[in-house]
Amino acid sequence: MRAHEAGTLHAEAGARRPAWLKPPADANALVTRLWPRHVTKSEDGMLFVAGVSVADLAAEFGTPAYVVDEDDFRQRARAFKRAFDGCDVYYAGKAFLSLQTVRWIAEEGLSLDVCTGGELAVALRAGFDPARIGFHGNNKSVAELVRAVEVGVGRIVIDSLTEIDRLAQVSAERGVRQRVLLRVTAGVEAHTHEYIATAHEDQKFGLSLADGRAEEGMRSIARHDSLELVGLHSHIGSQIFDTAGFEVACRRVLALFARGLEAGLPLVEIDLGGGFGIAYTTQDDPASPATLAAEMRQIVEHECRAQGIEIPHLSVEPGRAIAGPSTFTLYEVGTVKTVSLDAGARRIYVSVDGGMSDNIRGALYGAHFSCTLASRRSTVPPVLARVVGKHCESGDIVVMDEFLPGDVQPGDLVAVPATGAYCRSLATTYNHVARPPVVAVRQGEARVVVRRETEDDLLRLDVG
Secondary structure (H helix, E strand, C coil), rough: HHHHHHHHHHHHCCCCCCCCCCCCCCCCCHHHHHCCCCCCCCCCCEEEECEEHHHHHHHHHHEEEEEEEHHHHHHHHHHHHHHCCCCEEEECCCCCCHHHHHHHHHCCCCCEEEHHHHHHHHHHHHHHHHEEEEEECCCCCHHHHHHHHHHCCCCCCCHHHHHHHHHHHHHHHCCCCCEEEEEECCCCCCCCCEEEHHEEECCCCCCCCCCCCCHHHHHHCCCCCCCEEEEEEEECCCCECCCCCCCCHHHHHHHHHHHHHCCCEEECEECCCCCCCCCCCCCCCCCHHHHHHHHHHHHHHHHHHHHHHCCCCCEEEECHHHHHHEEEEEEEEEEEEEECCHHHHHEEEEEEECCCCCCCCHHHHCCCCCCECCCCCCCCCEEEEECCCCCCCCCCEEEEEEEEEEECCCCCCEEECCCCCCCEEEEEEEEHCCCEEEEEEEECCEEECCCCCCHHHHHHHCCC
């Protein structure tokens, strides 16, 4: 598609706002469920987080910046730990991982899930207990498996038949009997985007229940003295708002679990993954950890009764649900343009000093976000706006559709909530734009937990 054609399609798509998007009664107000719990707005429209204004944050740390409400992050971790009492709660590090967040997770009593050698390295550097680490990944290298076994990772989730022999050899050579789970594909179509649905048949993760490879995998693991199969793992996708999909997956996985017990396998655990949804826009209404825990426990108990087996130990893996709502991204407006759409409609394009390099989720799989004017109050009526970045792409869109005051201008600060999960993890240096810092705020104090990249950072790998 040529550039001018792509631009035409974007304009046509933007001529009509989504049916769920309504002009707010007060463009200065916050929809509280979209924001960290310690974020407020003053009467003059200034956004505060844990007692610190975004104007002060911008002055000290610059923009764009990811701003984390540390106590919100911790409280969300604590809520999952409390709701799933007696179960193992693994924080899914892929959502967002840094030395500080690893330490927060450790202090709140959660375990940690990693899926690459790099994520494992962060956990180890932060001093996290390897015995509380689970290691995922569909293509773990021999070097990654060697390190995981040697440092004493508590469990490795096997994802393929090839990995069984690979890990068995690595473990045997080191005299270790490695605890493992087998990831199975339950054939569940989660109601989410194709790229973040992970339990249907035609995708890369796990071994299929339907075609018998999952059962073959169990038998294969059992033949290796250096591997101890302790359970089964299932993950149906991400940004999921109800437990119906978990019910179907649990029924199918526990049927395999029961056959494994009949075969004499020492299975004691079922991990139902994570993927719990959060509120990105006003149309999203996520369940609380307490509700999720109650419903998932009920599902497991019911299906175990149906299979005639004892209830296994349950594990879950929230990541987005902890990191996502705890963070917002703070931008400064650079330019504002008004464009004419069809039927006399208009839209303003608000260009900010970041974009798809710090939040690629919109470009990657059409994710929607909200935003607010964060540095002042406006009495001008709201207008339909699109917040875009500074990159040389027509798809560089941070917020596809939102209402902002009609007098948004250069120098204003705009904040985008719910950016704590996958935004920094997926950040790039496209167009050689340095990645933003991560700033944690707690009880009136702000500090950098991941520093802003510099020009020297951008050039340090260039050998020209």
